[in-house]
Amino acid sequence: MSEIRQDWTRAEIAELFDMPFGQLVFRAAEVHRAHHSPDEIQLCTLLSIKTGGCPEDCGYCSQSVEADSGVEATKLMDVQAVLQRAAQAMDAGSQRFCMGAAWRNPKDRDMPAIVQIVKGVREMGLETCMTLGMLTPSQAEMLAEAGLDYYNHNVDSSPEYYERVISTRSYQDRLDTLDHVRRAGINVCSGGIVGMGETREDRVGFIHTLATLPKHPESVPVNALVPVKGTVLGDMLDDTPLAKIDDIEFVRTVAAARITMPASMVRLSAGRESMSEAAQALCFMAGANSIFTGDKLLTAPNAGEDADSEMFARLGLKPLSGEEPMRAAARREPAE
Ligand code: SAM
Ligand code: DTB
Ligand code: SF4
Numbered sequence: 001m002s003e004i005r006q007d008w009t010r011a012e013i014a015e016l017f018d019m020p021f022g023q024l025v026f027r028a029a030e031v032h033r034a035h036h037s038p039d040e041i042q043l044c045t046l047l048s049i050k051t052g053g054c055p056e057d058c059g060y061c062s063q064s065v066e067a068d069s070g071v072e073a074t075k076l077m078d079v080q081a082v083l084q085r086a087a088q089a090m091d092a093g094s095q096r097f098c099m100g101a102a103w104r105n106p107k108d109r110d111m112p113a114i115v116q117i118v119k120g121v122r123e124m125g126l127e128t129c130m131t132l133g134m135l136t137p138s139q140a141e142m143l144a145e146a147g148l149d150y151y152n153h154n155v156d157s158s159p160e161y162y163e164r165v166i167s168t169r170s171y172q173d174r175l176d177t178l179d180h181v182r183r184a185g186i187n188v189c190s191g192g193i194v195g196m197g198e199t200r201e202d203r204v205g206f207i208h209t210l211a212t213l214p215k216h217p218e219s220v221p222v223n224a225l226v227p228v229k230g231t232v233l234g235d236m237l238d239d240t241p242l243a244k245i246d247d248i249e250f251v252r253t254v255a256a257a258r259i260t261m262p263a264s265m266v267r268l269s270a271g272r273e274s275m276s277e278a279a280q281a282l283c284f285m286a287g288a289n290s291i292f293t294g295d296k297l298l299t300a301p302n303a304g305e306d307a308d309s310e311m312f313a314r315l316g317l318k319p320l321s322g323e324e325p326m327r328a329a330a331r332r333e334p335a336e
Pocket of ligand 3: 054055056057058061062063064065102103104133
């Protein structure tokens with residue numbers, strides 16, 4: 001029942017979404033237990049190493065030049081300043097340090113500093129993850145040689161809905177970068193956002209894209225849209241509160257990710273700050289086993305350590321420790 005398959009059809013995934021809620025969560029919990037310890041949650045910390053001024057027009061993002069969100073554009077942070085923040089994350093018990101840059105793609109002149117950052121963070125003993133936008137095959141190789149463990153690049157939604165949210169790049173551009181990352185031997189982190197006004201069919205299409213990749217992403221972040229004033233989607237949802245996703249539908253999406261990608265880490269990502277503890281508990285039951293800790297995501301607020309340690313105590317959860325099995329599996333894909 002929990003074999004790893006890449007041949008999921010949209011109809012099969014739609015059937016999962018349509019299941020009675022209790023049965024869906026039960027099935028996801030069974031798959032979860034067959035592949036992971038259900039009480040252990042991976043802790044990841046985010047840092048925006050280059051904020052704002054991004055030329056892309058992603059309708060959800062506070063960092064787009066098109067958004068009137070008040071986010072100030074900055075240059076790439078100094079290597080030492082990033083390492084200082086990584087040390088703090090490590091002291092706070094984080095396992096993975098995820099660094100994001102508001103770029104369409106890194107310029108070749110940025111790469112030496114990025115390589116130094118990857119090497120430095122890794123030497124501290126943290127897992128490294130970067131999200132820098134589109135990569136060329138040679139940039140992916142450079143990151144792999146620097147020792148980057150994970151690259152985050154989200155497909156965000158279904159192919160059909162994607163083009164309603166972003167016009168400056170295509171879904172295929174996203175898939176191409178994921179392919180370059182995979183071929184370079186870097187673990188893949190790819191997920192998306194729910195609650196952008198998409199239909200259930202789009203959520204089915206979103207999970208379908210990830211579950212039918214040649215190899216499942218090792219990490220699958222499921223974000224709930226953080227509506228930011230001054231962004232296209234933030235303003236749209238402000239006017240149409242009914243479009244907001246309800247918790248039950250969000251949990252269904254997490255469960256579908258868990259069932260279709262049994263060995264992946266499924267991250268309950270952005271949007272936790274406005275989610276009740278009960279809704280988060282349902283997500284953990286449905287197979288989410290990773291979160292972002294700390295009081296800030298990239299630009300938006302996050303739940304914060306005190307709230308999270310109280311929640312862990314109440315739910316009997318503990319931070320995941322030690323090597324994640326997926327990491328040992330990192331390897332170069334043979335060239336075709
Ligand atoms: N510029 C790079 C890119 O787009 O790949 C990296 C940074 S970008 C902010 C990383 C991801 O954050 C996006 O792909 C999107 O899925 C997520 N994200 C951005 N704004 C969000 C929001 N307001 N709510 C939820 N998720 C968001
Ligand atoms: C992901 O899927 N979620 C993170 C990470 N990958 C880079 C980013 C969430 C961003 C939330 C909005 C903000 O902080 O601006
Ligand atoms: Fe730029 Fe990434 Fe934000 Fe899109 S999501 S505007 S690419 S920072």
